[in-house]
Structures are given as C-alpha cells and as structure tokens.
Amino acid sequence: MNNVELFHYLLLLICGAGALTWLAERVAIPPAVVLLLGGCVIAVAGKRAPDMDPNLLLAAVLPPLLMSSSFYTAWKEFRAELGTIVSLVLGAVTVTTAAVAVAVHAFNPGLPWAACFALGAIVSPPDAVAAKAILQRHPLPARLVAVLEGESLVNDASGLLLYQVAVSAALAATITVASATGLFFSLTLIGVVVGLACGEAMCWVLQRLSDAMLGIVVTFVMAWASYGLADAVGGSGVLSVVTCGLVLGIRQHRVFDAAMRIKAKATWEAIVFALDALVFILIGLALHGILARVNYEVAVLMAGLRVALPATVAAIAVRLLWVFAAIWLPSRMLAKRTGSQPWSAGEAVVLGWAGMRGVVSLAAALALPGNFPGRDLIVFSTFLLIIATLVVQGGSLAPLIHLLKLRPLARQTMSEHETRARTFGASLAVLEEMDKQASGFERVALERLLAEYRIRVTANEDAYALGAERVEGRAHFLRIELKLVGTSREALLGLHRDGKVDDGVLHRIESELDLEELRLLRLLEP
Structure with a gap:
C-alpha cells in the first residue's frame, strides 16, 4: 500500500467511523464498542489493512487525545482526590500485574513467568482514551469523574516500569530493585519537568499571539513536542503531555482570548472526534495482522483464549477488590472519625467496573521484541482482553450507572x-x-x-x-x-x-x- 492508497484508506476509515458513530447513537451503544466491533468485522473478512507501527500510533494519535483530556480535567477535584488516584496508579496497577501473571501461569504452566508478568504489565493500567470515550456520555458525581480521568491519565509510569522490568527479565537483562526504582522515578520526574516546561513555554507564546489560528496550531504542536521531548530524554511521554495540558487548562482563562477559545474548542472537538474514532477502529483492524501472524491455526487461537480468559477475569476482579478494600472501606472508616463524605457502594462499583483497556495496551504488546517468548500469544490475548473490557465493561457501564441511580452530587457552592x-x-x-x-x-x-x-x-x-x-x-x-x-x-x-x-x-x-x-x-x- 503506497502513500496515496494509505491516505485514501484513512479517509475511508474516518467516513466509516462517522457512520458507525451515528449508528451507535441510534442503538444507544457506546460508540467505542461499535467502532471496535466494526474494525473486527473488517479484519475477519480479510480486508487489506496497513501495518501500523505501534510507536507511530502512540506518538501521533495519543498526545492530542491526552492533551484534550488533561486540558478539561477539573484541577481542584483532581488535587482533592490525589490520594485515591495514587492508590490506583501504584497499588492497583502493581497488584493487577501480579494477579494476571499468577492466573495466566496457573492455566498455562508452559508459559515463562517473565512472559506472564509482561502480559500483566501490559494490561494492568486502564486506558485514558477508552475511559474518556465511554465516560464522557454519562453524568456522574464529580469526585468519581476526577478519579477515573486522573487515574487513566497518570498511570503510564507504573505500567511502563513493570513492562520494562518484565521484558528485561525475559531477555536475560540484569535489573535490580534499585535500578527499577530509579527507572520509575526518572520516568515520572523527567516527564513532569518536561511537561511543566512545555506548558509554560506554550502559555508564554499564546499570550503574545493575536492570530487565533496560529494559537491553535501551537497547542497541537506542543502536544506532540512535549511527548517527543520527554521520550527522547528518558521520561514518560504520557506524563509530559498530561502535565502540559494541565498547565494550559489551569491558565487558559488568562492565556486565551474569546476568539481563540471559541475557535480552539471547535477545532479540538472535531479533531479529537476523528482521532477517537480512528483509535478504536484501528484496534479492531489490528486483528487482521494478529491472525495472519498465527496463520489462523485453531490450536494457537485456543491457546490465546486460555491465556486471555484468566487474564481478563483476574484484571476485572482484582480492580473491584482493590477499590472496595483500599478505597471504599478506608473512606467509611475515615468518615466516622472526621465526618468527611465517604465513597458510596454505587460509586465504588462504577469505579471498579470502569477499567477499560485500549490503544496503549495494544501498542505495548505489539512493541514486544520479536524474540520475546510467547510474543504472538501475548499479542493475541491482549487483543482479546481489550475487546472483553471494552465490550463487556464499556457496554454495560451505562445500564449499571442507571441501575445504581448515580447522579452528580449537590455541592456546597453557588448554583x-x-x-x-x-x-x-x-x-x-x-x-x-x-x-x-x-x-x-x-x-x-x-x-x-x-x-x-x-x-x-x-x-x-x-x-x-x-x-x-x-x-x-x-x-x-x-x-x-x-x-x-x-x-x-x-x-x-x-x-x-x-x-x-x-x-x-x-x-x-x-x-x-x-x-x-x-x-x-x-x-x-x-
């Protein structure tokens, strides 16, 4: 497929994504689910699909989506719920990685432990793109939205650290607790510092631009630049973009004038819609390449199911258990002593259930080295787990919210x-x-x-x-x-x-x- 054909192919995908989104609205199903299934249908039908470099997909598509999400993050709620977010980012991701590894190895003892832990690290962090695509259509309590969005935006560092440790262990590279800890802090610190610098630079430039279109271009360029710069100097690109977006979101009321704000909002909404749609339909289309690599062999497909099923069950169950044991229960105990507002059972259920995986997990699986043990099996099972979480959890989230009668809580502020x-x-x-x-x-x-x-x-x-x-x-x-x-x-x-x-x-x-x-x-x- 040459460049012109690829361009036409992407245009067709965007048109198809628009039609599927329209269909999803009519049948009251989350568009992400319909787009994913549509891509799978095309892939299974054997239609030709371009081979996407996972690193290119992350570098090109993810930064604008993360910038948009972090820009609209409610900073006060994010800061107020920082303890809960850290609990999920560090605790839940680590425990999920271990639980998935144990469950997969129990059902597949021939799969090396390093490969099991690699799969656990790949699927442990929920995806920011998936969370936003599913949750933005449902009015929820502000605290719940802040935690879900905040967690999905900043859990990259812990997931990436565990992923790199597992890959290094599988390839017989030497890694110690000290080096792993240093890696985690360097990823986090460098990513945040680069993001702060890019955010401040962007605000400085925007305040001196009178042309709204130039200002909008600057915001897009800085999304990609903050990701690329952090990645180039050994930091977390995701954390860099998120930090950059938070800086702009906090200072937007001083940085943007009325014309730039209106035009930027319309431009970003249109482009983010197209990118969101492309992400999920490309995830579905990835099935074509995955099936081609395993030659459609029934034995390999069944082996993938044996890996994906325990991994999915473990990932979902551990998150629910963690939310109730480490967030809901402590909040009830703390409320008795301090009189603070505890997490309700309904909020805890939705928080535990909203653990969709998406493009980051798939890109990480596809980025595994070619000589990694069980690579094709891990990629296929990761794909199945993504489908399961998006279809089962994402598809049932709206009925669950309706059943639990969750609504935004009345706040002690002016109407x-x-x-x-x-x-x-x-x-x-x-x-x-x-x-x-x-x-x-x-x-x-x-x-x-x-x-x-x-x-x-x-x-x-x-x-x-x-x-x-x-x-x-x-x-x-x-x-x-x-x-x-x-x-x-x-x-x-x-x-x-x-x-x-x-x-x-x-x-x-x-x-x-x-x-x-x-x-x-x-x-x-x-």
Whole structure:
C-alpha cells in the first residue's frame, strides 16, 4: 500500500467511523464498542489493512487525545482526590500485574513467568482514551469523574516500569530493585519537568499571539513536542503531555482570548472526534495482522483464549477488590472519625467496573521484541482482553450507572443562576457608578445597558431564589430570544440572496448571530 492508497484508506476509515458513530447513537451503544466491533468485522473478512507501527500510533494519535483530556480535567477535584488516584496508579496497577501473571501461569504452566508478568504489565493500567470515550456520555458525581480521568491519565509510569522490568527479565537483562526504582522515578520526574516546561513555554507564546489560528496550531504542536521531548530524554511521554495540558487548562482563562477559545474548542472537538474514532477502529483492524501472524491455526487461537480468559477475569476482579478494600472501606472508616463524605457502594462499583483497556495496551504488546517468548500469544490475548473490557465493561457501564441511580452530587457552592447574578451584578455596579457621572448622549447609551443588565441580574436572582416557576419563565423568555435570532438570520440570508449584502458583511453578522445563538442555547441547557 503506497502513500496515496494509505491516505485514501484513512479517509475511508474516518467516513466509516462517522457512520458507525451515528449508528451507535441510534442503538444507544457506546460508540467505542461499535467502532471496535466494526474494525473486527473488517479484519475477519480479510480486508487489506496497513501495518501500523505501534510507536507511530502512540506518538501521533495519543498526545492530542491526552492533551484534550488533561486540558478539561477539573484541577481542584483532581488535587482533592490525589490520594485515591495514587492508590490506583501504584497499588492497583502493581497488584493487577501480579494477579494476571499468577492466573495466566496457573492455566498455562508452559508459559515463562517473565512472559506472564509482561502480559500483566501490559494490561494492568486502564486506558485514558477508552475511559474518556465511554465516560464522557454519562453524568456522574464529580469526585468519581476526577478519579477515573486522573487515574487513566497518570498511570503510564507504573505500567511502563513493570513492562520494562518484565521484558528485561525475559531477555536475560540484569535489573535490580534499585535500578527499577530509579527507572520509575526518572520516568515520572523527567516527564513532569518536561511537561511543566512545555506548558509554560506554550502559555508564554499564546499570550503574545493575536492570530487565533496560529494559537491553535501551537497547542497541537506542543502536544506532540512535549511527548517527543520527554521520550527522547528518558521520561514518560504520557506524563509530559498530561502535565502540559494541565498547565494550559489551569491558565487558559488568562492565556486565551474569546476568539481563540471559541475557535480552539471547535477545532479540538472535531479533531479529537476523528482521532477517537480512528483509535478504536484501528484496534479492531489490528486483528487482521494478529491472525495472519498465527496463520489462523485453531490450536494457537485456543491457546490465546486460555491465556486471555484468566487474564481478563483476574484484571476485572482484582480492580473491584482493590477499590472496595483500599478505597471504599478506608473512606467509611475515615468518615466516622472526621465526618468527611465517604465513597458510596454505587460509586465504588462504577469505579471498579470502569477499567477499560485500549490503544496503549495494544501498542505495548505489539512493541514486544520479536524474540520475546510467547510474543504472538501475548499479542493475541491482549487483543482479546481489550475487546472483553471494552465490550463487556464499556457496554454495560451505562445500564449499571442507571441501575445504581448515580447522579452528580449537590455541592456546597453557588448554583449556576446565582453565579450569573453575581457576575452580572458586578458589571451592573460599574454601570450605575458610570451613570452617576454621565451626561447627554452618554447617559442615553448607559440607560440601555443598565436596563439590559438589570434584566439579566433579576432573571438569574429569581431563577435560584424563587423556584421552578421563575426558572420556566426565564426559559420562555430565552426561547423567544432564540426565535428572534433565527428570524434575524433568515432576514440576513434573504438580503444576501437579493445581492444587497456582500459576503464579508454576511460572515461578520452571521458570526455574531452564531455566538448569540450559542449563548442562548447554553442558557437553556438543564
């Protein structure tokens, strides 16, 4: 397959991914599951698929997805739940690695221990891409979302360390506890330092750019640069991208202006959608190469099932046990002494069940050296485990959340309406002060602004203070405004069709109407 054919192939994949995503929405199944199964169907049908370098897949696709996830991570919740995240990143990953190795060796005693531990390390960390793709469609308690997203973003260091230890042991390389510990800390420290430096550099550049498109390009370039730089100097590329994204996410309100923020959000959403879709359909397509390497031999396929089944059961069971033993139970005991909010059983179940594996695990398996013992078996069983976790866990997550009746918890902070009332109230106070000193034409203009801001403040104060009836009244008023925006748009397009308005004026006014429509639709969201 030459470069032009590869380009056309990727375009077809994106089109197919769009169609499968549309189908998934109609049948209420997570798109990641439908995309994965679609790729598997194509692979089993024997369709030609390009051989993807796993390192290229990680370096090209993963950084933008991680940057997007970390950018939108709620920093306060992440910091508040850091202890729980560390427990999962260090404890759960390590215990899962050992449990998978023991379970696989028990059912496959001929497989070397080093290969069993390598498989355990490959499948132990949940995948950030998979977690985001499944969880972003379900409203969950903020604490639960923060832990799930935070864990999937930063568990790379521990998983990669165990992976490298297992590979070195299998290839008779000398590795000690001291060198392994040093490797872990170097991966983490270098990755975080490079990410901080890249994040600060990106913020410095963005504050000095007036062109929104250039700013958006900088954010994408820095996602890849932070990953590549950290990887080149012996750090964790994933941790570097995550740190870089967190820095930008924390400082975005000072770094971005309004135009850049709106354009960047739209651009990133479109590209992340395409990359998300490609990731899962490429995972499915990888089955073609895996089956080709084992020559479709029934004995090898059955051996893969004997490895994948105990590995999957062990990975799922250990995570559930760890969550209840190391997170849920201690939180109940701590709550009795301190009065803090404990983890509910429903939250613990979802946290334990949401351990999907994805592109990182598959890429790590494919990156095993060619002379690694049991390599084809490990790759095939990793693929089966990814399918099992995405289809079984990912597919059942929505019904489980519905069954447990998990909802975002009421928080001891101001409501959205009260926040708006306070925000607009600050502007209203400034206007009133300016009105006292104004005269003539300036006073007329200020009176119009005063009337508008008084309406905004009163509407939001009534919405949070006087209950549902006032909320519905405000919504009715907003729907009238939305209808007027549509009327203005039709009038503008009519003027353009009649040749009375040129394209430049059309686009400027249409952009203003778009922003107003987005504002009203946002205000109408429940």
